[in-house]
Amino acid sequence: MYTATALALMLSAPAAPTEAPVDVKPCVARGLKWLAEQQKDDGTWVGRANSAPATTTAMGALALLMEGSTPKAGTYAPHIRKAVEWVEKGAKSDGSLAGPNPTESTRPNVPHAHALLFLACAYDVDDDAERRARLQKVLTAAVGFARANQSARGGWGTFAGRDDTLVTSQMLHALFAARKAGIDVPRDVTDKATAYLAKSTSPTGGVYRDGPAEDGFGGSQARVQYTSAAAAALLLHDGPRPTTFTRWLTHLQAAPVPAWPQRPNATTISLHLSLARITFALGENGHVAADRGAKGADPLTWSSYRAAVFRSLRDTQGSDGNWIETVPGPVYGSSVALIILQMENDFLPAFSR
Secondary structure, X not given: OOOHHHHHHHHOOOOOOOOOOOOOHHHHHHHHHHHHHOOOOOOOOOOHHHOOHHHHHHHHHHHHHHOOOOOOOOOOHHHHHHHHHHXXXXXXXXXXXXXXXXXXXXXXXXXXXXXXXHHHHHHHHOOOHHHHHHHHHHHHHHHHHHHHXXXXXXXXXXXXXXXXXXXXXXXXXXXXHHHHOOOOOOHHHHHHHHXXXXXXXXXXXXXXXXXXXXXOOXXXXXXXHHHHHHHHHHOOOOOOOOOHHHHHHHHHHHOOOOOOOOOOOHHHHHXXXXXXXXXXXXXOOHHHHHOHHHHHHOOOOHHHHHHHHHHHHHHHOOOOOOOOOOOOOHHHHHHHHHHHHOHHHOOOHHHOX
16 A cells, blocks of 8 residues: 555656556456446435435446446446436426435535536437437536525535535536536536636645635635645636646645545545546646646656556455445445546546546
């Protein structure tokens, strides 16, 4: 298991040319098989004590979509269809996609962002005209829910009336994915959220958790978790990115990053999902192209991230095919691991280069 310092060094240095890339196809196959077997008859995946159904279902189904299956075709098409049908059936009149469980219904923004991202991705790769017509209506209403619940500062939070950069980044990624799939997403919504993240940047280039420092309760300590989430969200920005984007990359480049956890740690797992998206999108030259100053300072690259993390993911997989039991449960952590390991499939536009 890599230490935080060692992994930080490997993220900023290319893999040795003599080192063969880690073959993760067998562990992906075992992981997908295990994941498919965990789906309930109603189409959901759930966390501990049947918690977080929309969030967990979205992540599980996204992992299957990353394999290349769609709601209509492929090995996991039946599983994806059941998940789509559950989300579609549970959509509320106000557009919310949060599940009925109190763990989600009382704090709907996080599950809504996850479900919106999944549904947008499923819609994007589906070629069933009748289902696409139904999902377009659900997605349009879901975008309306996001707009109605956006704070005056431009963000979203776990609880009504508050906002933070992590939930804002999750919602913004979902909205960008919906727009990329052809759903009408108002520009003022994504522009306000982008400005919120840009204004939440510290002098050192990190992103605060609680939003802009000048707004009273904002300006908490900047952390890699929030910085990586903001940068990952802005990868899909279909307009000019704010100048803070390159500062975020510089902050990530210099920060120590923990290895894949051997004990439950949802924060680290979510951090890796963002880092994988960022480094895969940047490839080998994207960081330098975005920031010429990074050329002489070991820029962030996908090959370095892959070399540092894929072996760790392979070695920490359980014998039954799953990964660490994290919050809200093993399906969530295993789904994130599988999404990262299948990034090179480059199948979903919301996760592509």
